[in-house]
Amino acid sequence: MSNFLPDIKEIAEENGLLLRKARNQYKALCLFHSEKSPSLYIHPEKNIFKCFGCGEGGGVIKFKAKLENKSEQEIFEELKSQNKKSYKASRYLHPAERLTSFQFKAMSEVIPDLCNMKGKPNWDFIRKFGNEEYLYFRSKVWRHWLEFLDYEKKDAEMTLRFGIRGNSVNEAIKEIKKREKLLGVTIFNQSMIKKTELMVEAIG
Known part of the structure; x- marks a missing residue:
């Protein structure tokens, strides 16, 4: 139940980012500043992001917080609440x-x-x-x-x-x-x- 963090790649795609594969990462135009060449890198395996244009970077909670204009604590509490509900439901599901x-x-x-x-x-x-x-x-x-x-x-x-x-x-x-x-x-x-x-x- 502790691993309730969402996939940062899915969060990026849900917010309209056009991701291009770059080895084990993905790059896209940054939503946090104006740019013409992609400088935002998404690392799905580590669930982190880094923009080499504006310098923003961090984990998926910070990424989601900036996209939704909320505090990281708000996002954390929302995810924790959602996870409790899904955990209760998942107990009755078949492993498949x-x-x-x-x-x-x-x-x-x-x-x-x-x-x-x-x-x-x-x-x-x-x-x-x-x-x-x-x-x-x-x-x-x-x-x-x-x-x-x-x-x-x-x-x-x-x-x-x-x-x-x-x-x-x-x-x-x-x-x-x-x-x-x-x-x-x-x-x-x-x-x-x-x-x-x-x-x-x-x-x-």
């Missing part, structure tokens, strides 16, 4: 329905059956097709999510294998942890190192 848009996007890149999905489905809309259709789709999504997690674990083992062979285990673990943070799931555990070491020894 609690998957985030990012998790759906990552899953669709791996599972061919979901390649047409651009993000999180509208579950309320799907329920309108009837309980049978809804349960079938929910079951299908959850089955694919478990397949995706299995894929991620195998990918993590491969990363560890290269790390062990290249004497860079710590770097490999950092890479796995970074992926875990993005997906909001746990992939790595200590037994994975032992298992991978044995595998590397067996292969030679």
Whole structure:
């Protein structure tokens, strides 16, 4: 319940910013001062912004506060209140329905059956097709999510294998942890190192 911060990229798009990809960031014309060339950078992974034109920068709460002409405390309280309501509702949802848009996007890149999905489905809309259709789709999504997690674990083992062979285990673990943070799931555990070491020894 502590992670109630919105996605800064979504906030930017909701406010009409035309974002252009710039490596692992996005750039756009700054809304806080007049300019002709984009100098505002949005970093989705870190949920921060920085304008190299006017110097404004900070986290998503400050970004949202400036856009809505409110104090950061007001935005914080609003988000906290919204999160309490959504948390109470989410307790009664199936795990498949609690998957985030990012998790759906990552899953669709791996599972061919979901390649047409651009993000999180509208579950309320799907329920309108009837309980049978809804349960079938929910079951299908959850089955694919478990397949995706299995894929991620195998990918993590491969990363560890290269790390062990290249004497860079710590770097490999950092890479796995970074992926875990993005997906909001746990992939790595200590037994994975032992298992991978044995595998590397067996292969030679």
